[in-house]
Amino acid sequence: MIRHLLSAESLDADTATGVLDTADALKQTLLGREVRKLPTLRGRTVVTMFYENSTRTRVSFEVAGKWMSADVINVSATGSSTSKGESLRDTALTLSAAGADCVIVRHPASGAAHRLAGWLDEAGTQVVNAGDGMHEHPTQALLDAATLRERLGELTGRRVAIVGDLLHSRVARSNVHLLRTLGAEVVLVAPPTLVPSGVQHWGAEVRHELDPVLAGVDAVMMLRVQAERMHGGFFPSAREYSIAYGMNETRLGLLPEHAVVLHPGPMLRGMEIAPDVADSPRAAVNEQVRNGVHVRMAVLYHLLAGEEVAA
Amino acid sequence: MASRQQAGAAAPAGQRELLSAGDVARTIARIAHQIIEKTALDTGNDHVVLLGVPTRGAPLARRLGACIAEFSGVTVPTGVLDITLYRDDLRKQPNRPLEPSSLPAEGVDGALVVLVDDVLFSGRTVRSALDALRDQGRPRAVQLAVLVDRGHRELPIRADYVGKNVPTSRSEDVAVRLTETDGADSVLLRRQETPTAGRETR
Numbered sequence: 001m002i003r004h005l006l007s008a009e010s011l012d013a014d015t016a017t018g019v020l021d022t023a024d025a026l027k028q029t030l031l032g033r034e035v036r037k038l039p040t041l042r043g044r045t046v047v048t049m050f051y052e053n054s055t056r057t058r059v060s061f062e063v064a065g066k067w068m069s070a071d072v073i074n075v076s077a078t079g080s081s082t083s084k085g086e087s088l089r090d091t092a093l094t095l096s097a098a099g100a101d102c103v104i105v106r107h108p109a110s111g112a113a114h115r116l117a118g119w120l121d122e123a124g125t126q127v128v129n130a131g132d133g134m135h136e137h138p139t140q141a142l143l144d145a146a147t148l149r150e151r152l153g154e155l156t157g158r159r160v161a162i163v164g165d166l167l168h169s170r171v172a173r174s175n176v177h178l179l180r181t182l183g184a185e186v187v188l189v190a191p192p193t194l195v196p197s198g199v200q201h202w203g204a205e206v207r208h209e210l211d212p213v214l215a216g217v218d219a220v221m222m223l224r225v226q227a228e229r230m231h232g233g234f235f236p237s238a239r240e241y242s243i244a245y246g247m248n249e250t251r252l253g254l255l256p257e258h259a260v261v262l263h264p265g266p267m268l269r270g271m272e273i274a275p276d277v278a279d280s281p282r283a284a285v286n287e288q289v290r291n292g293v294h295v296r297m298a299v300l301y302h303l304l305a306g307e308e309v310a311a
Numbered sequence: 312m313a314s315r316q317q318a319g320a321a322a323p324a325g326q327r328e329l330l331s332a333g334d335v336a337r338t339i340a341r342i343a344h345q346i347i348e349k350t351a352l353d354t355g356n357d358h359v360v361l362l363g364v365p366t367r368g369a370p371l372a373r374r375l376g377a378c379i380a381e382f383s384g385v386t387v388p389t390g391v392l393d394i395t396l397y398r399d400d401l402r403k404q405p406n407r408p409l410e411p412s413s414l415p416a417e418g419v420d421g422a423l424v425v426l427v428d429d430v431l432f433s434g435r436t437v438r439s440a441l442d443a444l445r446d447q448g449r450p451r452a453v454q455l456a457v458l459v460d461r462g463h464r465e466l467p468i469r470a471d472y473v474g475k476n477v478p479t480s481r482s483e484d485v486a487v488r489l490t491e492t493d494g495a496d497s498v499l500l501r502r503q504e505t506p507t508a509g510r511e512t513r
Binding site for chain 1: 393396397401402403404405406408409410411412413442446447448
């Protein structure tokens with residue numbers, strides 16, 4: 001039983017598989033139903049606290065909470081007391097005092113979710129990390145794993161390439177940890193300027209050239225080039241990046257027949273992924289979003305449905 | 312009877328065998344006959360669906376369906392209805408894994424649904440099943456079939472088909488074992504270390 005979901009690194013194989021199996025069961029349960037509403041989390045209050053822009057993650061957490069009958073309340077940095085200068089800690093304690101059972105947080109600072117969990121633990125409020133700076137985004141890794149399981153079956157022995165802006169990517173970090181926990185092999189592909197320091201401890205192979213990697217993988221995960229976190233020249237031009245590391249029709253042809261193309265979104269079409277690849281049946285971008293709702297329902301179920309853990 | 316006493320004597324200390332493997336098979340066959348008779352199944356007027364409540368209700372529903380097909384020649388659609396997400400005691404115990412529900416393709420709208428479970432105890436599982444069923448559609452009527460009714464109801468719920476009525480004390484536990492889930496058929500009455508307050512065994 002997990003108390004907070006702060007990182008994919010802290011998930012063991014049993015817990016992760018448990019969440020993925022629950023997500024799968026929820027998907028089956030809701031399939032083709034007119035009323036997509038379960039009474040499971042009735043009376044529980046979930047607050048999403050987003051200090052960074054987001055469409056997918058926020059919407060899918062909100063839908064997930066609502067489909068489980070929890071009361072979901074959204075707080076964003078603009079339009080809340082944060083813009084008056086209130087600290088993260090005070091905002092969080094306020095939300096907890098106002099009755100939040102679970103706080104889902106996205107924050108530009110790495111480690112924000114951990115700090116929050118420390119502050120809220122005593123009050124019994126549970127924390128889910130929805131992306132903290134360049135650190136982790138565990139529910140994204142879980143929904144990617146759910147999508148890969150659906151397309152490929154069990155992940156043991158599978159080989160997954162993660163391509164692009166590794167330096168700024170919490171998605172990459174979470175995925176490396178989770179995929180390895182689930183028994184898959186990970187190969188990271190990026191220009192040397194976008195490889196984070198310490199990557200040698202991640203347990204994944206690092207390559208700088210994309211084409212030779214493609215023939216031997218079961219899935220390719222393309223990362224968005226995060227211009228908002230880039231202060232300085234990491235590559236000469238967008239066009240040059242796209243030629244060296246973008247997923248296009250030619251590269252799609254180098255992949256094995258069964259291989260899947262993933263993208264966590266938002267996609268920069270023409271930059272890291274060509275439009276016709278993004279819309280091809282080989283890409284699972286919309287499946288990822290669909291699975292995101294079920295995975296987040298499963299996470300809320302595992303965190304909130306069971307016995308209260310003594311604080 | 313002799314065989315039952317023999318089997319009962321073989322049961323380990325602290326537990327008593329209520330039904331042997333042969334009894335379980337005969338009981339299921341009897342319930343199947345009762346369902347055919349009570350729903351007038353062979354007249355073909357009604358659309359009957361059997362829904363098992365996991366864990367052991369699911370194989371029981373399948374066996375009932377097979378018996379009904381054998382005795383009446385009518386194939387009855389069977390399915391599984393997981394009620395975990397509808398329980399009223401989720402917060403009182405550790406998380407349970409979910410089992411996927413699988414309903415017959417034609418759905419339950421307008422059908423006579425027979426819910427199938429192994430033990431009827433407090434009635435809370437059945438209440439949850441009724442809630443779960445409401446989200447799946449609108450059956451014409453709902454009936455309940457159980458292998459064992461052990462009493463101690465906490466809700467105004469009764470079964471339409473009962474394999475065996477067993478007077479029990481709350482400190483006892485009725486364990487249904489089926490080949491599909493436990494390797495062999497039997498129903499045991501056991502003494503329990505801690506009495507379950509209104510919690511059904513599933």
